[in-house]
Amino acid sequence: MTKTASTSFGRLRTAGVALFATAALAAAPAAAEYPERDIQMIIPFGAGGGSDTLARTIAEVIAELDLLPVNILPENRPGGSGAVGYSTVAKETADPYFIATVSVSFFTTPLLGGSPVSYRDFTPLASIAQSPYIMVAPAAAGYETLDDLKTAGRLTTGTVGVVSDAALLAKLTSNALGVQIDAIPFDGEGEVLAALLGGHVNVGYMNPSEAMSQIQAGTLRPLAISSAERSPAFPDVPTFLELGHDQIVHTQLRGLVMPAGVPAEVVTYWEGILQQVATSDAWKTKYIDRFHDIPDFTDAAGFAEAIATTNARYETLMKELGIIE
Secondary structure (H helix, E strand, C coil): CCCCCCCCCCCHHHHHHHHHHHHHHHHHHHHHCCCCCCCCEEEECCCHHHHHHHHHHHHHHHHHHHCCCCCCEEEEECCCCHHHHHHHHCCCCCCCCCCCCCHHHHHHHCCCCCCCCCCHHHEEEEEEECCEEEEEEEEHHHCCCHHHHHHEEEEEEEEEECCCCHHHHHHHHHHCCCEEEEEEEEEEHHHHHHHHHHCCCCCEEEEEHHHHHHHHHHCCEEECCCCCCCCCCCCCCEEEECCCCCCCCCEEEEEEECCCCCHHHHHHHHHHHHHHHHHHHHHHHHHHHCCCCCCEEHHHHHHCCCCHHHHHHHHHHHCCCCCCC
16 A cells, blocks of 8 residues: 555545535435435444444434434344345445445455455445554563564464454564564454463554553553554554554554445435544544544545455455465
8 A cells, every 4th residue: 555545544535525515515406315214234243343333333423413314224134254244235236225334354254255245346435434453562571662573583463363454464564574473363352462461472453442451551562553644542652654664554444335336426425424423523422532543534435445455455465374365
């Protein structure tokens, strides 16, 4: 990813936002009858997880701000590492009454051959936040900066499953620093954290909400963050980018997609809705401040670019690891 491309989905597209109001007005006659009925929000995972929380929070904020004349109806459709839920949405080609959020499995399950649909079967609407990863080391290990890791001959990190953002970032960091970082699979995030705190793995790549309490307690030391710009929640943590590693810019995308082929005026309509969500106090309180994510509104074109780039990164990683050909 180039610096320009990575920055494009780390900032508001100012010019695009300015055009949304004009575009929405222009499209109003064509979209006047939309939406006529409730929107089905398909959640491809079980209740209580990160994807479930994200989807239901978006629906809650939209309702609280009274942005739609109809209801959003969240429905969990777990199974097949996201394949069941995403297939449910994708098969409704051109139907603007089905919607879903993206996740890591949105990319990895199709690449593994576990889903009949891929990102190409969806229409990106917009992203509203991004969740970076903070590279941390146990405070007792004595690593003060990212460059200190260069003194180690070999390091380990923990990952949930073989294909994950932690595994991807470990590979990118290995390439950048010239130090081998092996990703060790664990069954859950709790086990990864326990291994990190116990000194059984050397470094970790953690979501902001996971890392915050440990950093504040002084048990983990942050070395770098994977976003294009510093996080407001961690203003003292440098980005990999500013440390000279422009190839390490990777965040978990938080945005919405519809089936392929929905009308352009529907995309414009939802860009306007999601821009209002992303810039609202309700979204900041209910999601950004709660999970320490980075506020980010990116229009449909920018979100589509970010999705394609992210998919290419996972595909490259999986080929390098020998998981796919």
